[in-house]
Structure formats: C-alpha cells, structure tokens
Amino acid sequence: MAYLYDRIASDIEQQIAQSVLRVGDKLPSLRLICERYGVSQSTALQAYYQLEARSLIESRPRSGYFVHRSPKRQLPLPEISAPGQAASGELHGIISRVYRDMGRDGAVPLSLGAPALALLPVAKLNKGLVKATRSLAGSGLAYEQVQGNANLRRQVARFYGGNAEDLVVTAGCMEALSLSLMAVTQRGDTIAVESPVYFGILQLAQSLGLAVMELPTHPQTGVEIDALKKALNKVNAVLLVSNFNNPLGSLMPDAHKKEVVRLIQHYGVPLIEDDLYGEVYFGAERPRSCRSFDDSGLVLWCSSVSKTLAPGYRVGWVAPGKFRDEVLRLKLYHSIAGTTITQEVIAGFLETGRYAHHLRSLRHTLQANALRYTRAIADYFPEGTKISRPQGGFMLWVELAAKTDSVALYERAMRQGISIAPGNMFSLQDQYRNCMRLSYGMPWNSTIEDALKRLGKLMI
Template sequence: MPPPAPKPNPQPLYTQVADAVAKLIGDGTLRPGERTPSLRAVCNQHGVSMSTAVQAFVELESRGLVEPRHKSGFFVKQPAPQMRAELPKPPRVPMAGSLGNLHASLFDAVASENVIALGGAVPGADILPTVKLNRMLAEKARHAGARGVAYDLPPGSEVLRRQISKRMARGGAIVAPAEIITTCGATEALMLCLRAVTRPGDVVAVESPTYFGILHVLEALSLRALEIPADPEHGMRLDVLQRVLQKQRVNACIALPAFSNPLGASMPDEAKQRLVAMLKEREIPLIEDDVFGALPFGPKRSRSCKAFDDAGLVLFCSSFSKTLAPGYRVGWVAPGRYYHAVRMAKLTHTLATATLPELAIAGFLAEGGYDHWLRSVRVIYKDNVTQMRRAILAEFPPGTTVTDPKGGFLLWVTMPPKVDALELYDRALAKGISIAPGHMFSPGQRHTNCIRISCGERWSPRIAGAIGTLGMLAKRLAV
C-alpha cells in the first residue's frame, strides 16, 4: 500500500511563510539590523505569489520582528532592551553519559561574551599578536596565488616544517622536516597518533588528572584509559607506571611532560629519559603532548621526551594554539616509526591542513619575532599565574591548595572534600563565570573537589572579582 498522504497544514500560506522567516530571526541567522530576504526571493524560495509574500511580511511586522525602510525593503527589528534575550547557559551534564557532553558544555561557556571564561585553556585575545599575524596572513594571501587555495596535502607546508624542525632542536629533538606532519591543532595530532598505534579496546596509560580532550579522544576511538597518578610538581608517577607495566598489557602511553594540563607539572629531564627507556623495553609507543612546552617561566625550555628517543617510539605532538593563534588550528606531529600510519590517518581524517594559516605562522617564525614574542608572553603568563594563585588562596575556603607551576597558564585547585566541583560549576555559571570541574579530568571521576582555572587572560579587576565570587560560592559549599 502507498504511504498515507501528509496532512495539510491548517495555517494560511502567508502565516507559514511568516513562521519560516521568524524562525531564521529566532535562531539568529538573521540578526537585528540585517536586511531580510527580498519579497521576490521569498516568492522563489517558498513558491508563493507576491501578494502572499507581502501578507507574510505584514504579519512579521505585526509581531514586532521586522520593520520596513523606504525603498530598502524589510529589516530585522532591534528588540527593546527589556526584551533582549540572554544567551543560553550550558546545562549541567551528568558524567555518567558521554564525556564529550560536558566538554562541549564548557566550550559553549568559553564562547559566550556574557561569561568570564576561566574554564577553557585559551589565551586571551588581547595577549596574542593578532595584528601582526593578520598582516602576515594578508601578505601570504596576496603572494600565494593558486597555492593559497590549494590542498596542502600531508606532510603539509615545507616552509613551516623547516621552522618546526628548528624549534624542536631547542628541546633536544633532532627531527628532519621530512619527518614532521602538520595537523589541524594538537588534538588532531593526538587522534592521528592513537589511530596509528592502537585498535578499539586497547589500553592506553594516561596521567590522572589529565586533559579532558585526551579522554574525549579515547572515548571516541573506543579505547580504555588506564589512570596513572600524577604528582603536581613532576607529573606522571613513574614508579606506579613501572608496577602497572609488570602486571598488565598496555598498548600505548600518553604523557604531558611540560607544564601538564591540568596540573602544570614539569617532568625532570632524567625522568623523561627513564620514561622513554621504560616504554622502549616493552615496545610501547609514547605519545608526547607538548602544547605548553614553549612557555616556561625560566629563560629556556627543558628537553622533550623525543630528545631521548632512539627507537622511533615517541610520537611528539604540539601546536601554536597556546602561543600564537588558537583559531588558526595549526599543529604538528613527529611520529617516528609510525610516520606512514599517521600520514594515512591524516588523509582519511581531514585530508589537509589549512594552507594560509600554515604560511602565516611560518612567516612569523622565519622573521625572528617569535622568540621575542615568547619572552614577552611568558612574563605576562607568569604574572597572571602569580596574581591568580595569590587571590585563590586568599578568597577560597581554608584548606584549599593550589599548584605552583613553572610554566604555562593553568592552575589546579583542590578544595575541601565537601565542595562538589560540579555544583560549584553550576553556581558559578549562574553568576557568569565558567570553570572546569575536576570530574572532567578523570574517567573514574577521582577529582570531585578540584577545579582547573585558566590564567590565559590578563589579570584585571574583572578577573579579581570573579575569583572573589568563586571563593564565596566555594565557602558556602564547604560548610
């Protein structure tokens, strides 16, 4: 039997057209002050007569959604101040569901102009060299010609890879440009590496707490996270990892040796060498996440794990998101013996990295301004961390502890046991402040009275006020 015919819409045709345009306005596709589609365009889109289109806009005008302008058409009406809708607030998402839900909720808050974003590990826009980068991007666009709009297939921009090779040498890793693949940020680099060295169901050793983005990737790839406790000062506990490796099979390990996320821990060089040797003995690949490695508060960066790799088992991942431009989404991976597997994974994942951002960053590095920029931004981040840490210890309930990182711009705050970080997250968001609850940094939800605070924005009275509010809310939860 043929399917039943759809029931006719009981509303008049002009009302249906008006509702369609109203939805565009309600969804924000058409913003206040913008011109609406013309009457002729509405006729063509909806297959209606001109008289029906006119009736639809009369209806929209009666609803207070549009206003006519002489010889210019209809425009979306500016709402009255008291009717201005607030941006939706990210809901509390139970951790029993997908980790990615809370991950997305956090970044919804970061993107909101109405929220003081202390939750995302994102540099403040006023700190970044935006003007110089934009000029560089425009210059590269003018001179790139057809190359600027072509796919930059993996391994990616050669000029950028040469610059990256020089930067990696400063951390002791001698990696040729031909051994590097550019990526769409460090998160893609991590995913490509995991796809290259694991299969669904494999066990991956991770620090605890660790960056929730890593846990999200593991979840997406159906991998099992094995939590290894991390020391707030020195990172992953290698004594615990050693005992674990003696008892069970581990297919890969992910470490953040330089100013880890969220602890800000810095693994000593001798411990990095020991970690590489320990995993080499068992032929276990090490994925090294080094996104904060270029941001020590001291005069120079420490050596990377990749510097101690003589077997090609270390897959080094990093990006320029924490130092230059998060939105450019330019990262890289030096995958060692897994080069071909990572390259194929890149081809099937995003195919290529955006060409013009690669060229702009390569130009910024080649001109010699990057080192000067890093020296200045390290001072800013160090000051931010110092001010934020002092304020948290003064404003939060007694018994609160705060990490003391030597680089990066993240703080890990451990509050009294009664303080539920998710409850604090909810209450803070209601006050227009976003934080990252500790639940996000462990698949076993081991850090329920902890939060991560980003110091990526310049210290200001606005930030100080937010810390005061967080402290007040935490004190109420602590009793």
C-alpha cells in the same frame, strides 16, 4: 640558573617577610639598588617588576615603589592522584555545558582553555595573512601536500631541532594526537595516561574505542614512574603531557623523562608525547621533551601553536618517529591536506623571529598572572584550599575541602557570571569532585580579582 634580579627580589621579599620592610614603607630607589648590588638599572627594574607581579610592592607615580603587602602563607600542594587501575564509563555532560557557557556574554571565563585574544599578536597575524595570500601560488587556493607546507616544516625543524622530513603538519595538536593514536592502537586496546588529564584526550580515546588506564600523578613532577612501570605490560600505548600538564601544570624532570623513554623502549610500547605547552615556560630555558632522549623512534612528539599564537588557525604537527608512513597514510584518508594559507603564516612568524619575540612577552605576562591569581586564591578561598604551583602553561589546579562539589559550585558561579572547569571533567572515574581547573590566560585586572573573590565567597 639564577639571575641577579632573582637574588635582589628574593632579598627584598625576605625583608618584607621579616618585617624589616613593612606595608607602606618606601623601597630603596633604583639608583641605590644599582649601587648596592653593582647592577644596571634594567636589572634593578626587573627585580622590582617581579615583586610587583607578586603583589608585594606597588609603584606610585613620581614617588617610587612601596611595600604593598606581606607575603601570604604558601598554600599546600594538591595530593598525588590515586586513580584505580582501570577506567570506564562516559564523560560527564558538564563538559558541553562548560563549553557553551564559556562564551556567554559578560561571563568571566576562568575555564578558558587558551590565552585571551588580548595576549596574541592579532594585527601581525593579519598582515601575515595578506602577505601569504599574495606570495603563494594560486593565492593559497591549491591543495597543500599531504605532509604539510614545506616551509612550515623547515621552520619548525629549525626552531625545535630535527629534520623537516620527519614532520607531518596537522590541524592542531588534537589531530596530531588522533593520528598518532590511530597509528599505534586499534579498537579495544588500552592506553595509559596521567590523572587528572585533559578531557579532550579522554573523549578522543573513547571515540576510538580505546580503554583508558589513569595513572597516579604528582602535581609538580607528573606521572609516577613506578606506577607507569607496573602498567607497561598491560597497555598498548602511553600518552603523556610531559611539560606543564593540563590541568595540573606538572613538569616532568629530565631524569623522569629519560626513565620513561628507557621503560617504553624496554617494553616496546609507543609513547605519544603531547608537548603543547612546552613553549610557555617560566624558567631560564625551555624544558626538554621525552623525544629528545629517544633513539628508537617509539616516541611520537605532538605540538602546535594553538595555545601560544593562533588557536583558530589549527596549525600543529607531529614527529611520528618509526610510525611516519602510517601517520601519513591516515592523514591522507581522513583529511587529505591542511589549510595552506595559515600554515604559511605560521612559517613566516617562525622564520622572521616574530614567534620567539611574542613568546617572550607572553611568558612574562602569564608568569605574572600565575602569581597574581595564586595570591588572590590564598586571600579569598577558604582555609584548607590546596593549589598547584605550575612552572609554565596557564592552568591552576585547585583542590578544595572534601565536602565541596565543584559541579554545584559551577552552577552557583555561573549564576554570578563566572565560568570554572569542575574537576570531574578530567577523569573517566568518579573523582576530583572537590577540585577545579582555573585558567590564568586572561589579562589581570580588577574584574578577574573580583571574580576570584566572589568565587571564594561561594564556597563558604
């Protein structure tokens, strides 16, 4: 669905690209835009905000808007991944080093795996904690029920659709994934995943004694359906990040999701769907989940607020489908119950509409960040750089010249106080050494731009 402000922004961008409007030219006033397109001032402003986010125009106090730069060439997409049919070996020790260095004082955390605290409603969450402490029986000191806070389950079901009784609250999305894997597999089984894939999923699979089959994945549309179809008679479960995969940022189209569900139902293979990033979309509406197409109970849908609202609260959930009783049994054995107070705070955010309000602001900021980071990479990185084009989330996957060693680049960057995530963290195979993941989850400022500029110089 295209909005009027998208059309206005597109028209002006085309005029800049064709040099009808040149760098330094003053743009039409908002009043003139309103008259020309027959729109309100807020719509005209939204169009200019989009162009400003792309660094094409700039606002000068008391003077108006001016052309700031011409559109750069669009960098090509990374290649479709081509992993082998089986994966083995240990994850590289670089993972622990990246985690350690990420929090180093003064370091620019381009490897950050969550939005910066500056983008989160800290004060409102603190007020929610006080309210929860006062309203809960025993001030929240009593054990929560195994299935999780009833109010939270009701609010999650209302927000996403479904039944509260179908949900199990977990300690973040990682526990949801862990319980799901334990419910549908046993040691020695094989699971299929996208490649590259979040290293935490690989570490989890290894800890459970599972073999991992990495599948070819497109940087925009996700797992290659033909490859998945060929794998389904060789695996015991599938684990996919359907919306805005980490690290690629890929988004599976609805047609692909339908086909994935049809295939897993045909082969009787459970699908664990990690939908952690689905709320951070840049389009007109939230993308659907694979679960929304499933009527068999074979999809175990996992999500949380760790990447959108409160990473440290460790509040997540799973809708385990036909595996609900087994997931509940495993949760009882492994953790008994979650934290009552934090679950109640998140329930309150959902119930009052604060979560939806916060998400609108977060999505706007992250979309602008994605454009600014991409523009800076096009400006400062060497010729031949390829980059993903995420439609949500907060990760960029950057493919560099084949000779580049991103681990060596990481070492050089850390000496300049810049943390990146080398590409070989995201596979059990020896691949993606010339790639890296960058997060645009920090507020854009001159420090970030300077860090990207210095990072580009380190590659030359």
